[in-house]
Amino acid sequence: REVETPQAPLTPPQRRIGTLTHPDRLYWPDVGATKEGLADYYADVWRYIAPFIVDRPLALLRCPDGMTGQHFFQKNFWKGAGAGVVALDDPAATEGGTLIGIRDFEGLMGLVQAATLEIHPWGASCRDWDRPDMIVMDLDPGEGVPWTAVIDAAHEVRQRLEAVGLAAFVKLSGGKGLHVAAPLVPRADWRAVKAFTQGLARAMASDSPDCYVATITKARRQGRILVDYLRNQRGATAVAPYSTRARPGAPVSMPLAWDELGPEVGPAHFTLATAPARLAALDADPWEGFRKAARPLEIASHDTT
Ligand code: ATP
Numbered sequence: 001r002e003v004e005t006p007q008a009p010l011t012p013p014q015r016r017i018g019t020l021t022h023p024d025r026l027y028w029p030d031v032g033a034t035k036e037g038l039a040d041y042y043a044d045v046w047r048y049i050a051p052f053i054v055d056r057p058l059a060l061l062r063c064p065d066g067m068t069g070q071h072f073f074q075k076n077f078w079k080g081a082g083a084g085v086v087a088l089d090d091p092a093a094t095e096g097g098t099l100i101g102i103r104d105f106e107g108l109m110g111l112v113q114a115a116t117l118e119i120h121p122w123g124a125s126c127r128d129w130d131r132p133d134m135i136v137m138d139l140d141p142g143e144g145v146p147w148t149a150v151i152d153a154a155h156e157v158r159q160r161l162e163a164v165g166l167a168a169f170v171k172l173s174g175g176k177g178l179h180v181a182a183p184l185v186p187r188a189d190w191r192a193v194k195a196f197t198q199g200l201a202r203a204m205a206s207d208s209p210d211c212y213v214a215t216i217t218k219a220r221r222q223g224r225i226l227v228d229y230l231r232n233q234r235g236a237t238a239v240a241p242y243s244t245r246a247r248p249g250a251p252v253s254m255p256l257a258w259d260e261l262g263p264e265v266g267p268a269h270f271t272l273a274t275a276p277a278r279l280a281a282l283d284a285d286p287w288e289g290f291r292k293a294a295r296p297l298e299i300a301s302h303d304t305t
Pocket residue numbers: 073120138139140173174175176177178228236237238239267
């Protein structure tokens with residue numbers, strides 16, 4: 001694999017550990033990862049994660065007592081949010097609807113201070129709330145599905161996206177599955193993008209009914225992979241590339257090059273402890289060229305069968 005120069009800005013961020021209260025608080029007690037460790041992790045990966053979390057609505061999985069304590073999934077801005085965490089007013093919201101955003105590294109440190117163990121952005125930026133700039137196809141293996149089948153599913157999603165002129169990128173979810181993302185020039189609206197992704201999921205399920213399902217009905221999922229297209233509707237979220245997960249071992253959702261995808265790299269392979277070394281060794285963004293590869297979703301391309 002060729003090593004290329006990252007296109008993300010290389011400016012190392014300032015660490016603002018001084019603003020953290022309780023830096024020694026254990027967030028992942030099973031691996032001894034602390035709040036300060038989380039801040040250090042995000043300082044290391046800032047240049048990679050920034051394009052996916054700056055200036056877009058964010059939902060946060062907050063765990064004030066760490067991974068083993070109470071979790072809450074928060075979509076709305078709150079009083080007392082730290083410096084750098086900003087309130088976003090959804091232009092389409094009729095009532096309330098003040099959402100959470102960040103503009104810079106200070107904002108990310110504000111999320112750490114607020115015990116954010118997972119960051120879940122929208123697929124649209126605040127420049128255009130109604131036109132997504134990325135698709136995420138979420139592959140959720142049911143009980144008993146081998147990992148190699150999830151990998152096959154990702155390759156099939158890639159083929160179907162490329163068949164309509166889109167570029168496809170893959171990441172480990174940090175949980176149980178894979179996510180395939182396609183950067184979009186924000187032109188089609190949520191309705192068109194959702195319809196397209198629903199069509200893609202349904203086509204996979206009807207072509208290979210023993211392997212895939214497109215609806216979340218639990219009973220049908222045994223031994224099959226849910227092609228979850230519902231990340232692609234207004235207000236829905238998916239975990240950000242490089243976000244940590246509130247799961248044992250402090251795994252992260254790690255972008256891979258397609259040729260890195262294989263049976264030896266499981267969905268929670270990379271962690272807060274190992275991800276920075278991987279990125280440093282790679283010395284390139286594993287999703288090199290993501291934004292440059294964006295294409296508009298053409299309305300005429302909805303037939304994915
Ligand atoms: P896995 O690989 O284990 O499936 P995942 O991140 O894909 O990991 P899913 O359960 O498939 O997890 O995805 C659920 C999605 O719904 C997440 O991407 C997240 O953005 C969103 N979500 C998570 N928790 C909540 C919640 N409590 N309320 C609403 N939406 C949630």
